[in-house]
Amino acid sequence: MTAPHKNIAIVGAGVFGLSTALHLSESGYKNVTVYDYQPYDESAYDPNAGCDSASADLNKVYRCFYGKQTEYQDLAFSGRETWLNWNKVIASSAPEDLPKGLTPNDQLLVINGVIMISGSKELSEVDQESLAALDRAGLRHHQHVLLDKQDIQRLWDKDAEDPSHWKDKIESLNKAGGGGLNGFIDTSAGFTYADKACVWVRHLAAKAGVRFVLGPEAGKFDQLLVEERECGKRVKGLRTADGKEHFADVVVIACGGWTPSIVPEVENLLETTAGSVVTIALPKDRKDLWDKFSPEKFPVWAYGVSGSTGPEFGGFYGFPRTADGVIKIGYRGRKWTNYQTHPKTGKRLSVPKTRYTVDRAENLPKKAIDNIKVVIAELFPELKEIGITDTRMCWYTDSIDNSFVIDYVPDYNDSLFVASGGSGHGFKFLPVLGKHVVNALERKPDQFTQLWKWRSSEPGTPANGLEEGEQSGRNLADLQLAEESDWSFKEASAQHGSKDHDRAFANVDQLSPEVEQIFISA
Numbered sequence: 001m002t003a004p005h006k007n008i009a010i011v012g013a014g015v016f017g018l019s020t021a022l023h024l025s026e027s028g029y030k031n032v033t034v035y036d037y038q039p040y041d042e043s044a045y046d047p048n049a050g051c052d053s054a055s056a057d058l059n060k061v062y063r064c065f066y067g068k069q070t071e072y073q074d075l076a077f078s079g080r081e082t083w084l085n086w087n088k089v090i091a092s093s094a095p096e097d098l099p100k101g102l103t104p105n106d107q108l109l110v111i112n113g114v115i116m117i118s119g120s121k122e123l124s125e126v127d128q129e130s131l132a133a134l135d136r137a138g139l140r141h142h143q144h145v146l147l148d149k150q151d152i153q154r155l156w157d158k159d160a161e162d163p164s165h166w167k168d169k170i171e172s173l174n175k176a177g178g179g180g181l182n183g184f185i186d187t188s189a190g191f192t193y194a195d196k197a198c199v200w201v202r203h204l205a206a207k208a209g210v211r212f213v214l215g216p217e218a219g220k221f222d223q224l225l226v227e228e229r230e231c232g233k234r235v236k237g238l239r240t241a242d243g244k245e246h247f248a249d250v251v252v253i254a255c256g257g258w259t260p261s262i263v264p265e266v267e268n269l270l271e272t273t274a275g276s277v278v279t280i281a282l283p284k285d286r287k288d289l290w291d292k293f294s295p296e297k298f299p300v301w302a303y304g305v306s307g308s309t310g311p312e313f314g315g316f317y318g319f320p321r322t323a324d325g326v327i328k329i330g331y332r333g334r335k336w337t338n339y340q341t342h343p344k345t346g347k348r349l350s351v352p353k354t355r356y357t358v359d360r361a362e363n364l365p366k367k368a369i370d371n372i373k374v375v376i377a378e379l380f381p382e383l384k385e386i387g388i389t390d391t392r393m394c395w396y397t398d399s400i401d402n403s404f405v406i407d408y409v410p411d412y413n414d415s416l417f418v419a420s421g422g423s424g425h426g427f428k429f430l431p432v433l434g435k436h437v438v439n440a441l442e443r444k445p446d447q448f449t450q451l452w453k454w455r456s457s458e459p460g461t462p463a464n465g466l467e468e469g470e471q472s473g474r475n476l477a478d479l480q481l482a483e484e485s486d487w488s489f490k491e492a493s494a495q496h497g498s499k500d501h502d503r504a505f506a507n508v509d510q511l512s513p514e515v516e517q518i519f520i521s522a
C-alpha cells in the first residue's frame with residue numbers, strides 16, 4: 001500500500017503511466033519517477049518519429065456513451081471539463097512556455113461530434129442502452145437519433161443557434177449502406193489529438209515534480225529487483241538496460257501491450273492484440289477534400305461497430321483530417337496477435353510488432369486492407385483515386401472483459417502494481433484515470449475498485465479471445481500480409497456498391513465473442 005511519503009517508480013509513459021504520475025504528484029507524492037525507453041522529450045510522441053505505443057497517435061475518439069457501462073460513461077464525463085480547460089490554458093500560454101510539440105494554436109480535445117451508424121434502419125441494442133443511460137443521467141440533450149424526425153429537428157435548431165455544420169457532418173456519412181441507416185450523433189463527443197495530449201500531460205507532471213528517465217538505455221526496463229524473504233517476496237525496485245538499479249517502495253507497470261511480457265502473472269488476464277489502422281494523405285491541391293474532411297465540417301464516425309441488429313460488420317471508424325491533411329481510418333472487427341517465445345520464461349505469448357520493433361511490421365493482414373477498402377469505397381468513393389497512403393498496427397492490451405486492470409499483483413506484499421488493460425478505449429480518460437489509480441494504490445475503494453481488480457478467466461470460458469491462444473486464426477504468422485500494391489484501388493476488386501458491401505462483411509471472420517460489443521468502438 002502506498003502513502004505520499006513512499007517512493008513510486010512507474011514504467012511506461014503512455015496514458016496509464018502519465019495519468020498515474022500526474023495524480024500521484026497532485027496527491028502530494030514527492031518521489032515519483034517514470035521510466036520509458038522512448039525519448040518522448042525529443043520525439044513529442046510523434047507516431048512518425050519512432051513512437052509506437054497506443055498512446056502515441058494522431059487522434060483518438062472521445063465519447064461518453066457506453067451502453068450499460070455507466071461507470072465508464074461517468075468517468076468520461078468527469079474528465080470533460082479538464083480536457084476543455086487544458087485547451088484554454090494552452091491557448092493562453094506564451095509559445096516559449098509550452099513544451100516541444102505544442103503551440104498556443106493546438107487544441108487537445110475537439111468537440112466536433114461522433115456519429116454512430118448502425119448496420120440497419122434500427123438502432124442497435126447497445127445504442128439504445130447508451131441513449132437510455134444518458135437519459136437517466138440527464139445528458140440525453142446531447143444526442144440526436146438520425147431517423148427520429150423530432151430528435152433531428154433539435155439538431156437543426158442547435159445549428160441555427162450556434163453553427164457547427166451539423167448538416168454537413170451528417171450528410172458526409174449518408175452513403176453508408178446506400179443511405180437511410182439509423183444511428184445517432186453525439187454533439188458532446190469528438191476526438192483528442194493524442195500525441196499532443198501526452199506531450200501536455202508529461203509537461204504538467206514534470207512541472208509538478210515527477211522525474212522522467214527516458215531513452216533506449218536509461219529508460220528501458222530490464223528486470224525487477226525482487227527480494228525473497230522467508231515470509232514471501234517483495235519488489236524493491238527495477239534495473240534499467242544501462243545496468244542501473246533504481247529503488248522504490250512500489251513499482252507500477254504501465255507498459256500497454258508490453259505489460260504481459262514484463263509481468264508474466266497477467267497471462268490469464270491480458271492479451272496483446274493489434275488493431276488495423278490506415279491513413280490517407282490528401283493531396284495539397286484538393287482543397288475540396290481538405291474542406292469536406294475538416295474537423296469543422298466532418299465528424300468522428302463509426303460504422304457497424306455496435307451493429308448487433310444487422311449483419312456482423314466488424315466495426316470501422318474514422319476521423320477528420322489532421323492539420324497536415326491526413327485522414328485516419330481503423331478496423332477493429334478482427335484483432336491480430338503476434339505469438340513469440342518469451343526470452344526469460346520460455347512461454348508463448350503475444351507481443352507488439354510495429355514498424356519500429358526489431359521484428360518489423362511492414363504491412364497489415366490483407367483481410368484488414370480488403371475490408372477497409374470496401375468501406376472507403378462505400379462511404380467515401382472520392383478517396384479511391386488517392387488510395388491508402390500508409391498503414392499501422394496499433395497494439396491494444398485487451399483484458400478478459402475489456403475493463404482495465406488496476407491493482408497490485410498478488411503475492412508481492414503490495415510492492416508490484418499493474419495499470420493496464422486499456423482494451424482499446426483508455427485514451428479518453430487521460431485527465432482522470434490516475435485519480436482512481438492513486439485510490440487503488442492507497443487501497444481506498446471507489447466506484448472502480450471492483451471493476452479493475454486483479455482477476456482471471458475461468459479455464460474453458462470465453463475470455464475476449466484470450467482463451468483461443470495461438471491457434472486463433474488471428475496470429476500474424478498464420479495470415480497473408482498485404483503488399484503495398486494492395487493499398488491502391490486500381491484493381492477491379494474495388495468498385496463500390498452494395499455487392500462490395502456484402503462481400504466485405506462476408507469476409508469478416510466470425511468474431512470471437514466480445515464481452516461487451518460497445519467496447520470495440522474505441
Ligand SMILES: Cc1cc2nc3c(=O)[nH]c(=O)nc-3n(C[C@H](O)[C@H](O)[C@H](O)COP(=O)(O)OP(=O)(O)OC[C@H]3O[C@@H](n4cnc5c(N)ncnc54)[C@H](O)[C@@H]3O)c2cc1C
Binds near residue numbers: 052
Ligand atoms: C488501434 C487503437 C485505437 C484506439 N482508439 C481509441 C480511441 O479512439 N479512444 C480511446 O479512448 N482509446 C482508444 N484506444 C485505447 C488507448 O489508446 C489505450 O487504452 C491507451 O493509449 C493505453 O495506454 P497505456 O499507457 O496502457 O499503453 P501505451 O500507450 O502502449 O504505453 C506503454 C508505454 O510503455 C513503454 N514501454 C514498453 N516497454 C517498456 C520497457 N521495457 N521499458 C520502458 N518502457 C516501456 C512504451 O514505450 C510506451 O510508452 C485505442 C487503442 C488502439 C490500439
Ligand SMILES: *[C@@H]1O[C@H](CO)[C@@H](O)[C@H](O)[C@H]1NC(C)=O
Binds near residue numbers: 229231232233234413
Ligand atoms: C510486507 O510489508 C509490510 C509493511 O511494509 C512489512 O511489515 C512486512 O514485513 C512485509 N512482508 C514481507 C513478506 O515482505
Ligand SMILES: *[C@@H]1O[C@H](CO)[C@@H](O)[C@H](O)[C@H]1NC(C)=O
Binds near residue numbers: 246
Ligand atoms: C527517491 O527515492 C529513491 C528510492 O528510495 C531514493 O534513492 C531517493 O533518494 C529519493 N529521492 C528523494 C529526493 O527523496
